[in-house]
Amino acid sequence: MTPDAPTPRRPTYAARAERFHPSGVRSVFDIAMQPGMISLAGGSPDLAALPRDVVAGLAVGVLRDREVDALQYQPAQGLAGTIEAIREVMRAEGVEAGPERIQVTAGSQMGLQAITTLLADPGDTVLAEAPTYVGALSIFGGLEAEVAQVDIDEDGMIPAALEETIARVRASGSRIPFLYTVPTFGNPSGATLGEERRDAVVEICRREGILIVEDNPYGMLAFDDAGDTRSARTTLYARDPENVVYLGSFSKIFSPGVRVGWVAAPVELRARVQLVVEAMTIHASVPGQLLAERFVTQTDWRAHVRRSTAVYRDRRDALMAALERHMPAGTTWTHPRGGFFTVVTLPDGTPSDGLLDAAIAARVVYVPGSAFMADGSREDTVRLAFSFEPEERLAEGARRLAEAVRSLSP
Amino acid sequence: MTPDAPTPRRPTYAARAERFHPSGVRSVFDIAMQPGMISLAGGSPDLAALPRDVVAGLAVGVLRDREVDALQYQPAQGLAGTIEAIREVMRAEGVEAGPERIQVTAGSQMGLQAITTLLADPGDTVLAEAPTYVGALSIFGGLEAEVAQVDIDEDGMIPAALEETIARVRASGSRIPFLYTVPTFGNPSGATLGEERRDAVVEICRREGILIVEDNPYGMLAFDDAGDTRSARTTLYARDPENVVYLGSFSKIFSPGVRVGWVAAPVELRARVQLVVEAMTIHASVPGQLLAERFVTQTDWRAHVRRSTAVYRDRRDALMAALERHMPAGTTWTHPRGGFFTVVTLPDGTPSDGLLDAAIAARVVYVPGSAFMADGSREDTVRLAFSFEPEERLAEGARRLAEAVRSLSP
Numbered sequence: 001m002t003p004d005a006p007t008p009r010r011p012t013y014a015a016r017a018e019r020f021h022p023s024g025v026r027s028v029f030d031i032a033m034q035p036g037m038i039s040l041a042g043g044s045p046d047l048a049a050l051p052r053d054v055v056a057g058l059a060v061g062v063l064r065d066r067e068v069d070a071l072q073y074q075p076a077q078g079l080a081g082t083i084e085a086i087r088e089v090m091r092a093e094g095v096e097a098g099p100e101r102i103q104v105t106a107g108s109q110m111g112l113q114a115i116t117t118l119l120a121d122p123g124d125t126v127l128a129e130a131p132t133y134v135g136a137l138s139i140f141g142g143l144e145a146e147v148a149q150v151d152i153d154e155d156g157m158i159p160a161a162l163e164e165t166i167a168r169v170r171a172s173g174s175r176i177p178f179l180y181t182v183p184t185f186g187n188p189s190g191a192t193l194g195e196e197r198r199d200a201v202v203e204i205c206r207r208e209g210i211l212i213v214e215d216n217p218y219g220m221l222a223f224d225d226a227g228d229t230r231s232a233r234t235t236l237y238a239r240d241p242e243n244v245v246y247l248g249s250f251s252k253i254f255s256p257g258v259r260v261g262w263v264a265a266p267v268e269l270r271a272r273v274q275l276v277v278e279a280m281t282i283h284a285s286v287p288g289q290l291l292a293e294r295f296v297t298q299t300d301w302r303a304h305v306r307r308s309t310a311v312y313r314d315r316r317d318a319l320m321a322a323l324e325r326h327m328p329a330g331t332t333w334t335h336p337r338g339g340f341f342t343v344v345t346l347p348d349g350t351p352s353d354g355l356l357d358a359a360i361a362a363r364v365v366y367v368p369g370s371a372f373m374a375d376g377s378r379e380d381t382v383r384l385a386f387s388f389e390p391e392e393r394l395a396e397g398a399r400r401l402a403e404a405v406r407s408l409s410p
Numbered sequence: 411m412t413p414d415a416p417t418p419r420r421p422t423y424a425a426r427a428e429r430f431h432p433s434g435v436r437s438v439f440d441i442a443m444q445p446g447m448i449s450l451a452g453g454s455p456d457l458a459a460l461p462r463d464v465v466a467g468l469a470v471g472v473l474r475d476r477e478v479d480a481l482q483y484q485p486a487q488g489l490a491g492t493i494e495a496i497r498e499v500m501r502a503e504g505v506e507a508g509p510e511r512i513q514v515t516a517g518s519q520m521g522l523q524a525i526t527t528l529l530a531d532p533g534d535t536v537l538a539e540a541p542t543y544v545g546a547l548s549i550f551g552g553l554e555a556e557v558a559q560v561d562i563d564e565d566g567m568i569p570a571a572l573e574e575t576i577a578r579v580r581a582s583g584s585r586i587p588f589l590y591t592v593p594t595f596g597n598p599s600g601a602t603l604g605e606e607r608r609d610a611v612v613e614i615c616r617r618e619g620i621l622i623v624e625d626n627p628y629g630m631l632a633f634d635d636a637g638d639t640r641s642a643r644t645t646l647y648a649r650d651p652e653n654v655v656y657l658g659s660f661s662k663i664f665s666p667g668v669r670v671g672w673v674a675a676p677v678e679l680r681a682r683v684q685l686v687v688e689a690m691t692i693h694a695s696v697p698g699q700l701l702a703e704r705f706v707t708q709t710d711w712r713a714h715v716r717r718s719t720a721v722y723r724d725r726r727d728a729l730m731a732a733l734e735r736h737m738p739a740g741t742t743w744t745h746p747r748g749g750f751f752t753v754v755t756l757p758d759g760t761p762s763d764g765l766l767d768a769a770i771a772a773r774v775v776y777v778p779g780s781a782f783m784a785d786g787s788r789e790d791t792v793r794l795a796f797s798f799e800p801e802e803r804l805a806e807g808a809r810r811l812a813e814a815v816r817s818l819s820p
Contacts, residue, residue, distance in 0.1 A: 011621050011679060014587070017528040020685040026486055044483050055481070071465070071665035071701075073454050076436055106516050106669070106691040113690050117552070118427040138689040142527070177424070211421050255481035257696035259516070269421060275430040279548045280523050281516040285695030286667035291481075 019141040023134050024371025028356075031365050038397035040366045040384040043187065043340045045252050049308040051299075058294045070286050076278045078104025078262070082289040085296035086248065086262045092302065093219055095238050095246070097264045103273045106284040108217060108249040108261030112180070113139050114276035115213055115245055115263065119177040120145040125169045127179040129157055131343065131372030131381075133187045133215065136180055140374075146174060147374035154334060156183055156193030159200040166208055178211040178245075184233050185218035188343050188372050188383035190336025192233065202239045212236055217249040218339035220305050223313040225337050233338075242266055250292045252340070253305050258288035312340065318391035319384065322398035328405060333384075340387035343369060344401075345380055351408050352379035358407050364400035429551040433544050434781025438766075441775050448807035450776045450794040453597065453750045455662050459718040468704045480696050486688045488514025488672070492699040495706035496658065496672050502712065503629055505648050505656070507674045513683045516694040518627060518659040518671030522590070523549050524686035525623055525655055525673065529587040530555040535579045537589040539567055541753065541782030541791075543597045543625065546590055550784075556584060557784035564744060566593055566603030569610040576618055588621040588655075594643050595628035595749025598782050598793035602643065602747055612649045622646055627659040627671075628749035630715050633723040635747050643748075652676055660702045662750070663715050668698035722750065728801035729794065732808035738815055743794075750797035753779060754811075755790060761818050762789035768817050774810035 025042055032039035077083070083102045090097050105111040112135075120126060122144035128136060130149030140147050148169050151161040162179070169176055181201070183193035193201065205212050214236045222233060237246040246264040250256075263273050277283065295301055316336060323333055323344065330347030346352075356368055369381025382401075386394055435452055442449035487493070493512045500507050515521040522545075530536060532554035538546060540559030550557050558579050561571040572589070579586055591611070593603035603611065615622050624646045632643060647656040656674040660666075673683050687693065705711055726746060733743055733754065740757030756762075766778055779791025792811075796804055 010676075011529055012585075012587070013682075014527070014529055014531045014534070016531075017682060020528075020682060020689065022685065023688065026688055029483075029485065042483065047481055050481070069667075071457050071460070071667040073439075073452060073666045075439065106695070109689070110691050117424070118430075119421055119424055121424045121426075124424070135689070135692070138685075142686065142689050175422075177422070256483045256692070257479075257481040259691055259693070259695040266420075272423075272427060272430060275432065275548075276552065278433065278436055279430065279519070279545070279552050280690050281520050281669055282545070282666070283669070285516070285669040285698040287697045287701060288695040291697060 016142060016144055019144060020138070021141070023138055024367045025134050028365050028367060031360060036363050038364045038389055038393050038400065040364060040386070040389065040394070040397050040401070042388065043385050044388040045256065046308055046311055046388060047255065049311055050304060054299050058291055058298070070290055072286070074283055074286050076274050076283045078102070078284060079286070079289045079293065081297070082260070082293045085293040088296055089253070090248065090264065093216070093235055095235055095264070097241070100267050101264050101270055103263045103265070103270050103277065104284050104289060105261045105263055105277055106281050107251065107259045108215060108247040109135055110277060110280060111247045111261055111263040111273070112136055112213065112215065113280070114273045115178070116140060116143050116145065117276050118269070118272050119211065121175070121177070123174060124177045125174040127162070127165060127169070127176060127210070129181060129186060129189065131188050131369060131378060132180065133182055134367070134371045136215070137372070137374055145177070149374060152189060152191050154191050156186065156191045156197055157181060157201060159197055159204060162201060162204055166204070166210070176210050178213050179205055180213045180215065181236070182215045183236060184216055185221060185336055185339025187218070187339070188341045188367070188369070190334045190339055190342050192337055195234070198234070198236060198239065202236055202244070206240060206243050212244040213247065214244050215247040217252045220253055221309045221312055221340070222338040223309065223316065237264060245269065250295070254292060254295045254301070258285065258291050260284055260288045260292040309338070312387055315386040315389070315391055315394055316342070319386040319394045319398060322395035326399045326402035328402065328409065331405075340385050342384050342386065344382050344384060346382070346405060347409070349409070350380060350405055355404060355408055358404040359401055362400040362404045364397045364404070366401065426552060426554055429554060430548070431551075433548055434777045435544050438775050438777060441770060446773050448774045448799055448803050448810065450774060450796070450799065450804070450807050450811070452798065453795050454798040455666065456718055456721055456798060457665065459721055460714060464709050468701055468708070480700055482696070484693055484696050486684050486693045488512070488694060489696070489699045489703065491707070492670070492703045495703040498706055499663070500658065500674065503626070503645055505645055505674070507651070510677050511674050511680055513673045513675070513680050513687065514694050514699060515671045515673060515687055516691050517661065517669045518625060518657040519545055520687060520690060521657045521671055521673040521683070522546060522623065522625065523690070524683045525588070526550060526553050526555065527686050528679070528682050529621065531585070531587070533584060534587045535584040537572070537575060537579070537586060537620070539591060539596060539599065541598050541779060541788060542590065543592055544777070544781045546625070547782070547784055555587070559784060562599060562601050564601050566596065566601045566607055567591060567611060569607055569614060572611060572614055576614070576620070586620050588623050589615055590623045590625065591646070592625045593646060594626055595631060595746055597628070597749070598751045598753050598777070598779070600744045600746025600749055600752050605644070608644070608646060608649065612646055612654070616650060616653050622654040623657065624654050625657040627662045630663055631719045631722055631750070632748040633719065633726065647674060655679065660705070664702060664705045664711070668695065668701050670694055670698045670702040719748070722797055725796040725799070725801055725804055726752070729796040729804045729808060732805035736809045736812035738812065738819065741815070750795050752794050752796065754792050754794055756792070756815060757819070759819070760790060760815055765814060765818055768814040769811055772810040772814045774807045774814070776811065
């Protein structure tokens, strides 16, 4: 380059830079904040159920008791007390995991980022549900991995479809680094993997030499509908802790703002995850870790989870009733037995172009179903979150959505 | 694979997984915590200078005033109030940056991780000082970039050496995505780039079309020694905000535990950094952001920086005096005019093998100088931090280090 060359005003990006796109969830985040807007978009937990005096009390304690320790560098694995609190939460899920298997992360997002960094080469093909968590697709794309999505029904991933997908990917010459799955109250589907299918998925992956990454942020938010038994939700991790990596989170049972999650993994992999966490952020926020720890050790956290789960169940019921009442004939939706989400499939022939704009004009916002597919398909579906808005606004949101759908229908 | 294949017990790692190693700093973190150990290793700030009632008051306010907002998902760019607080800190560095240029990150580590993700393809060659920040080497390695280190002296990077390195790297066929530099009170060297050299480095990089990434965690910790003028520390960013990306941090002026840093960058690059931050952690910890914001808006933060800088200056003086007194003839060290670190070069012929073990046996720990070189060279140097231990322990640490050196010398 000569001295006369113009000043560069745009850097030359790496190839992988083109793989980062605004996610379907975060790109409607600002819209969801507009006055008068009903948001069925983001999966925000309802924090109103957190007793305010408890929250204030936690905050007072965090810095006062620990003094400046809360502000200093701390071990990269996570605070010992936070790891113990995480083990208690896992015990409530029926899992016993030693502290040497736990890595605290700045949200479970970072756990999946670290695992994918360690296991997926560019061009490898990660398996996931169809549809799957949009933030997982961002991670896989950013690390230049491909994604093959496996069909599900209301009982979660279909084992025969998993086997077919494995065979198809391998026949294409691509390596499969792991299966990523949200088996319980899945995002966005709300579907839950049945008990026998859990055994089958674990067995298929063990046989095929494919690691499972089980993302379980919603597992404790079970609505306990008639006929829904606890045993249907035992973790994959408990079945095969040497071939399943577990991603846990405080975001849905306590607070997403603290950005505290964890990885439970075989010991050697856990140590490697720590190195990636160090390269990304040194360690998770210490005030955040202490708040999460105190939530577990100094509040009746199970009662809070029960209370907020009851709120989510009532909201699901309100949304389901409103969809039944307002949506045009031919519309279908999933019936989640826990968690935050349902996926609505619009009637045949509904134009998908312009639906989000029409909905926003009607003052309701959601995440398009195509956001949850690596190939951008399923444009005839939308994800609705029932976790955040109160019942009457969920009902009004469904009414507005129905209005938007009708405004576009031929 | 047949059904009879053994259960895999070790995952097949991605190629990049082999690039993550325990850093020289974090691997001595646990040793530094041992009773009786004097740590000259980690660059921990001295938080004792933070008034405890102020800290407790901050904590009370964070969750009480903002109620549950502090625990909820928030915008991925960062809280508006935190961005304003960051702009005030940058103003104190003589930089005016619009809010559209600021991305809050979970520590400046994440800022550099995001920038490198976006700009460096595998096999590209990042330029950096010799020696450079060990956590930067972790990032470059993990993203499979090469590193070419440019010679420095006590006035920082040598412009002629920069030009030679650029020519050499380009002649090798490797692309240079950016120059990474800690120009002010550098880590580990303590060196500060002179005023005229700042102009020269900015001009060389502009002419060559090479982006500069200026990491400035220590810039405000200036000891104001005789003859050291403020103008010698004006930022590179202020000189060319379209070709310099600035990495800022609350870790050294307030708290590393909160994990809050920032990137100031051209608008389009800032928006892309946000996408990478979202893929890694959604957004920085909200309690952490609020604590940093309140540190700026509700305390006399400049007075705190002045107080703690005076502490660091006295500690530097104590360490320098003790090195003078105790170290064997032929030992040299840098004379930092701010920041946390000095690099000691041991006398010719001192065996580097076993020095760290001998030092730990003498109950003092440091980071080997080879940690700051991509090629692991400079085994005859050690980095000493004077930021954390009080003066008498720094002096005793230097005495113990001298004892360890003598125990190995022929």
